[in-house]
Ligand SMILES: O=C(O)C1=C[C@@H](OP(=O)(O)O)[C@@H](O)[C@H](O)C1
């Protein structure tokens with residue numbers, strides 16, 4: 001199935017409630033399971049979070065996380081070190097091709113009992129929980145920060161805590177810092193110096209009532225909408241100063257595209273700066289904000305800006321090979337796109353092609369990143385339900401702004 005997107009009239013300045021951060025929610029759910037007394041507000045309504053909630057709540061011997069990468073990685077560590085039971089942890093076909101070896105090897109070296117059920121290095125996994133008494137491990141940090149976060153989340157519950165030595169350049173660093181910040185929030189002590197993290201054991205915590213900040217990655221599509229629309233102002237609720245989310249960098253990045261963002265009393269206000277002089281070309285390293293790459297590439301296309309985006313080596317192992325998917329779909333609009341292992345070069349066309357069918361490759365961010373382009377040309381989005389993975393109300397919110405679908 002596909003949907004036709006169009007903007008029949010002027011867009012309507014609106015106030016929207018995006019739900020809580022998917023990344024914060026999945027970390028806090030795991031900590032809640034480990035410690036009990038944590039009360040969560042503004043939890044994410046993403047399917048990836050629902051999957052995590054179900055996995056932690058049920059006693060089944062088979063757990064299917066579908067497409068949820070963070071859930072897969074966090075639950076691998078959780079089941080390996082806590083419960084004294086055997087679990088088959090599996091996921092969608094794509095998940096069975098998203099690598100996991102670095103995390104599994106780290107856990108095995110700590111003494112965990114994990115076996116590959118099909119292909120070495122990939123889910124599904126058969127995990128038999130056991131008590132871990134070793135506490136020192138080295139692992140590569142340049143493939144996915146989720147492996148490190150998974151280990152850190154369970155670390156304070158290990159008998160001797162955990163010392164992690166990180167090898168190589170740390171990718172997606174803000175996500176790792178988010179994990180450490182949340183551990184600090186519940187009173188766990190740690191040190192992080194020169195690629196060495198040490199987490200000290202903590203058995204019990206004081207009661208915590210925590211309000212999760214709304215999701216900045218979801219907000220990115222609204223930044224793009226304001227950048228591309230003739231005139232549009234949006235208000236997004238439940239954001240915080242001093243965000244734990246690296247994607248809050250959007251505020252700085254979208255200044256280049258004429259979007260001014262201000263935050264007051266938890267409300268993020270996005271305004272289009274009229275008569276703004278757009279750059280011809282922009283260059284950004286997104287090693288700390290991999291989930292923004294698709295949004296930014298499409299904003300550039302819509303504004304007729306050329307861009308060079310680097311630091312994207314992790315995109316190949318996400319919901320799809322996002323570099324290839326971006327190239328395929330951007331070119332349908334007339335762009336010239338070159339990709340290599342870690343970057344994307346986009347030369348925007350003078351005029352966008354119309355009546356394009358955008359494929360989404362079972363990737364929520366492909367659907368949501370291309371949607372704002374409907375302010376500039378006619379397009380259809382294939383399999384629009386993919387947005388459920390992180391932002392189930394996305395199409396409802398677009399209707400509210402005045403999109404027709
Ligand atoms: O820890 C997290 O919550 C995430 C880390 C990032 O993954 P990588 O570290 O694999 O880049 C990010 O892309 C993903 O959407 C969420």
Ligand SMILES: C=C(OP(=O)(O)O)C(=O)O
Pocket residue numbers: 048067068069070071291318319365390
């Ligand atoms: C990469 C993502 O998620 P995950 O790795 O958790 O599947 C994402 O939401 O863009």
